[in-house]
Amino acid sequence: MSASASPITENTDYRPKAIDSPWKTAWRRFARNRLAVIGTIIIALMFLICFIGPFLSPYGVLDYSLKDKNLSPNTSYWLGTDKLGRDILLRMMLAGRISLLVGLVATIISVIIGCSLGAFAGFYGKKVDTVIMRVADIFMALPSLPILIIMGVVLSDLGVEPNQRIWFLMLIIGVLNWTTIARLVRGQMLTLREQEFMQATEALGLKDRRKIFRHLLPNTIPVIIVTATLGVAGAILSESALSFLGVGVIPPTPSWGNMISAANNLIDFGKRPWLWIPPGMCILITTVAINLIGDGLRDAMDPKTKK
């Protein structure tokens, strides 16, 4: 007998290659996209800094010191102070908590509402479509300012704590902004509905719900992602405008938006850049990171990407 040839059945080294689920493939592709990973790291860091950072600061949330007002960055105040002598670094971190939450939660709300309504409208068409689209029209035509003012008053009347009001703010921003996503999803639905793979699902006799959520929506994800990522930046920026009118984030609670708007005059602009550069950079970095993640997600989920 020469070299032993083992029967194939005993060759335990052979392992059949598992076929990855689409999600796993997407995940792997995402992980290989360097920029997307960087984006994720940045966001994670941002969350970390903003939520944990304040505990490490020597200053308290309510601390102010008028004799230290308007100082440029130095050893005791790393990013300088504002006009009440409050530490900018601490405020920036606290503001981050608010702004990040507002951006994310509001967008999530509008995506959930928008996707569902848009999908139903696009899929069922006819009466359902008409009603939903007209409702969307109404929402689009509503003036947000008076609504927010009323909300501010109602919350005040109900005795809601100023810190809790932020959740209502997120809710309202989300609810007032679902229409864009709904329209886009609906548009996509109208196109995809006519494609061959949908005829296949019809032939298979799939239930409507399955068709919408397992076949059609996943194909609209790229569009949703782009809109959602734009939405987060938009929500963070709208928050800054609203804070001014007393219907957004109420001072002294800081948000990136109200920190920038506090420096909104040519003098602070020129003389005291440490007031607006930190929050401005934060918004910029956050937006860039979110968009990188969004890009990465879209590339990862698109079955036609060769990478």
Next chain:
Amino acid sequence: MKQYIIRRLLQMIPTLIGISIIIFTISALVPGDYITARDNPNMTAERAAELRSIYGLDKPEYQRYFIWAGNMLVGNFGTSLQHKLPVTEVIGEYVWNSFIIAFFAMILSWTIAVIAGVFSAKFQYSLLDKLITLAVFICMSLPSFFIGLLLIKWFALDLKLLPVGGMTTAGLKGGTWTYIWDVVEHSILPIVVLTMLSIGGLARYFRTSMLEVIRQDYIRTARAKGLKERTVIFKHAFRNAMIPAITLLGFELPGLFGGAMIMEQIFAWPGIGHVYLNSINMRDYPFMLGFTIFLALLTLLGNLLADVLYGIADPRIRLK
């Protein structure tokens, strides 16, 4: 198609009625009225009551609604409490100033966004793509008043190239051409800022759309056929990518006439946006309601336009 349009126009009627009821309810719920907003320390209680009765503010809400709605149907938008002029006249005084800026900003931003989006998609992952993406991000991430002030500081104060604000130079003498050139000079900065604001979203959108289309099989076919890359991109990919974008054109309609509140504040531009904002702050309801309905109407028409354009552009869509 015609049937569709007519049906949509008919549907607008209940929608508008619904909007009018909601808006009116909101205005009734919002605290304060024109008298409280004036906060005049000299006002006696009798005078306040007298005024409220003259303005019709003392009637119960539902009555006020029907009076107002009835007037609106015949085109009477009411009289602005602040301006003491018919609402339509006030709108007419300011809206064209806003339109000029919005219109040119729209043309500029669409042009730049299309170019940026197309090139960004064509040369995905290249340096050009990254640079454009970065520029777009920066435009998108900063509040508008911020960009406005920055530009004023650089171009008006430091370089003294452009005026600080307003639509015209006070006391300017000269003929029509001097006037037109004056307005152009004053409008450059506002238009630039407005453009920068819109480019972000648009460019990203076009890029995504382009990327989707470029990966389609028929593009592969076109290339395989040996067509010039230029033809592939502009004749095939571009046209198909623009289809969803057409929808966006419809949405621009209300923006053209709605005014840009921040811009007008920063540049002292005599637009309708800040007049609208004032009317909300001062509870000038006739104006606030009238203008909101005007914009609602434009929004509805814009939506209709977007849907119709989509139907025309994409033959796969059947509008029923």
Next chain:
Amino acid sequence: MTKKWSLMLVFVLALTLVLSACGDKKESNNSNNSNNSNSNQESGLIKASDLSKNPDQAKNRKDTFIIGMTDPKGIFNPLFMETAYDFYVVYSTFDTLITYKADGSYENSLADKVEVSEDNLTYTYTLKDAKFVDGTPVTSKDYLFTWKAILDPSYDGDIDGLSANIVGAKEYREGTASEISGIKIIDDRKFSVTVSEYTALTPVDLGFVFIMPEGYYGKDYKQGSLESIKALNSEPVGSGQFKVTSYKAGQEIVLEANEDYFRGAPSIKNLIFKTTTDSTNLAMLQSGETDMNNIVVSEDNVEALKAMGFMDINILPNNGYGYVAFNHDHEILSDVKVRQALTYGLNRAEIVEGIYGPYADVINIPQSKVSWAYTEEDINTFDFDTEKAKSLLDEAGWKVGADGIREKDGKKLKLNFSATANNPVVDALLPIMTLNYKELGIDLTAETLEFNAIMDKKTKGDYDMFFAAWGLTPDPDNTIFISDGAQNDFGYSNPEVDKLMAEGKKELDVEKRKAIYKKMYQLINEDAVFIYMYQRTNMEAYNARAQGFDISPYKDFPFSLYQVQLEQ
């Protein structure tokens, strides 16, 4: 993009419009004013330091003066004007019988002579020889016509015509009479007005009326309808220093000197009011696009203006004050000891100093420091004293509980505080107040609300404490502190104060009025009706190539435009 809607929500300082509209309504003030120099406010005129820095654009405008201001509503009509900016145009184009002097007292303007009858009920006016800008002379008929418009049944403007008590006014307002019996025309330039009862304000009610030409405004006027007059709102014809030649809504108002002005033609040939906004008004002064503007007082702004070198800066006390109101019907706040404790326990000086620096003062009575009625005698200044505040609260029965919050009869000392969003003081007020009151053992919930929302709460009495600012009534007489007064939304009531307020209104002798109001302010101070926060300053800055302004807290800049000279 639809996002435009939410993105365009504004950082408009539209509130400035409202706050300024509050602060600039001055109509009547009587007699001598004692210039109280106890204020540690920096105020007065700061002259330009280096005229060579004047930008060419401004220097070369030899015959035109450009004033920047927030855009008016286009209502250049004394009957219907509402905002401060419309006032400015009206002040520049119309005249009154009597007008302000710098110290707040009055002098004759269009009136050549004013005779008062023995019983103080009849005033006889003789007009100077003056013309309206359309060439027609100013006559008694025009004065009568102006009153007809004010007393018209459909009049919806600000002037409270009936409070002047002119005989026959009520009948005209109700429509039962077609003439005003109390106004008698004696000849073209002489007429008399009879009132049914007089107060210290009567000479001003009758004399500070902008005279409008009947020939121009009254052409289609019929009792009961003022539409024909309103139609001319943006095309005024008056007898004043300038006449309006063109108006572009939201942009500018162009005026020309009135050659026939009764005080002599203004030396400025062309006057332009140009629309500016708070974000760029300084920049426009710097580039020379405008010559003059009202700039918010802050250390930064004053420094910037001084640095320009070619601006004259006039800093004057503002006729108004910021205050924290108490709801006197609230069970905790109805106790005067608690109110006093809250006043002692708030570090007002730090707040005011922190925001305005030397440009605002803490005040303790609701009156301007430069008013003749102002007093500091026996006024408690409630200097910041936490210990005193604590002991007062103890006296009132509020003892510190286990959790650090005071309680009495099982109830916690919990208060709600609302402040108007985006007032610079509020940024400092909220954190400092929260901290100060925490020390005292008070559980304070602080929030900011939109201006109108707070005003609405105020009218409904639905609040514990709130912060707001408003303008002073020109005369010490007001309805804020009297029981059930029209402006008394605070539930405050003190019969002594009611008595004094009524006395002061009837008294015609200034010295006697001074004494009456002194007593009244002392009572109001003791009762700790409000926590008075500050009296700030106003700043008018103008290009030093213009000289001759006579500006005071009572005499606003338009009144002296006719005497201003431009450097040639």
